[in-house]
Amino acid sequence: MFERFGALVNEPMSEHTTLRLGGPADYLVFPRSAEEIAALFAEADAHHLPVTVIGHGSNLLVLDGGIRGLVICIGKNMRKIVRTGNIISAQAGAMLGSVAAEAAEAGLSGLEFASGIPGTVGGGVTMNAGAYDGEIAQTVIAVNGLYPDGKQVTLSREEMKFGYRRSAVTEKNLIVTEAMFELREGKPAEIRARMSELNARRAEKQPLDVPSAGSTFKRPEGYYAAALIDQCGLKGYSVGGAMVSMKHAGFLVNTGSSSRDFLELMKKVQQIVEERVGVKLEPEIRIIGEES
Numbered sequence: 001m002f003e004r005f006g007a008l009v010n011e012p013m014s015e016h017t018t019l020r021l022g023g024p025a026d027y028l029v030f031p032r033s034a035e036e037i038a039a040l041f042a043e044a045d046a047h048h049l050p051v052t053v054i055g056h057g058s059n060l061l062v063l064d065g066g067i068r069g070l071v072i073c074i075g076k077n078m079r080k081i082v083r084t085g086n087i088i089s090a091q092a093g094a095m096l097g098s099v100a101a102e103a104a105e106a107g108l109s110g111l112e113f114a115s116g117i118p119g120t121v122g123g124g125v126t127m128n129a130g131a132y133d134g135e136i137a138q139t140v141i142a143v144n145g146l147y148p149d150g151k152q153v154t155l156s157r158e159e160m161k162f163g164y165r166r167s168a169v170t171e172k173n174l175i176v177t178e179a180m181f182e183l184r185e186g187k188p189a190e191i192r193a194r195m196s197e198l199n200a201r202r203a204e205k206q207p208l209d210v211p212s213a214g215s216t217f218k219r220p221e222g223y224y225a226a227a228l229i230d231q232c233g234l235k236g237y238s239v240g241g242a243m244v245s246m247k248h249a250g251f252l253v254n255t256g257s258s259s260r261d262f263l264e265l266m267k268k269v270q271q272i273v274e275e276r277v278g279v280k281l282e283p284e285i286r287i288i289g290e291e292s
């Protein structure tokens, strides 16, 4: 099954997530086009197999039992970026950093905030990724995608219903294949300087040398998750090899753990923060797959 798409069989998801955690996917495929994605859904449907779509795996905790059925990774084979005037169209597998670099090169401003977010355009649109007062929703004007039945669509920014770290992708069961960004003219040197400044701030504050999925929890209304976790004295707190980063309490990191440990650490942190400061932390990362 899926051989003609070059599927990897029993592929460890720890190889395809920035947390470096997760058991095997039954089948993992890197499609080259929207048409190929439609064909993959049709074949999975014919065999009654579930389908999971991922990008760079930088916002995912895949559980130790892995993922049944087909995993479609929209990444390395769908990375085309095209500029027309002040509009950049990028395929869903393009990395946000590459799109931001292309924009800077062309003297287009608006994506500086995204240059250090280690995810794809598809993942960024799905999560409405954001940082330093910027978010994907500010520049996206349209999104191309398809539904599991193969029907292709173009959705406007309004139809994407962007909110804090969410969009209509999940509720509509949309597969993003391309996004169009409308940017402003600017000076390449200034755009590059802003990107360097933001990336330096990231490197100073975030544990970029240890596997993580970025901020584990969403920002609760009126608070910062990292500040609350720190206030509870949880920096360095660990379950097995899963640990609250000493550098940034909002990052839970993998220092040689299982997904089970990581999940347990998340629960403990949520429990302690709720008990001590009365705030319920909600996961920002998406948890998928089966427990072993």
Ligand SMILES: Cc1cc2nc3c(=O)[nH]c(=O)nc-3n(C[C@H](O)[C@H](O)[C@H](O)COP(=O)(O)OP(=O)(O)OC[C@H]3O[C@@H](n4cnc5c(N)ncnc54)[C@H](O)[C@@H]3O)c2cc1C
Binding pocket: 018, 052, 053, 054, 055, 056, 057, 058, 059, 060, 074, 092, 116, 117, 118, 119, 120, 121, 122, 123, 124, 125, 126, 127, 128, 129, 130, 131, 169, 174, 175, 176, 177, 206, 208, 212, 213, 214, 215, 286
């Ligand atoms: C060190 C580090 C720093 C980070 N900093 C930030 C930050 O500053 N701001 C921020 O917002 N995030 C940050 N993140 C989290 C992450 O990079 C973003 O959420 C990113 O947008 C996820 O993109 P991805 O391609 O990795 O998506 P994945 O993690 O692969 O998937 C995330 C979700 O999107 C869905 N998805 C992915 N691609 C598609 C597609 N083509 N069609 C439909 N659904 C799709 C998946 O099903 C899943 O639900 C950080 C992560 C790390 C590791």
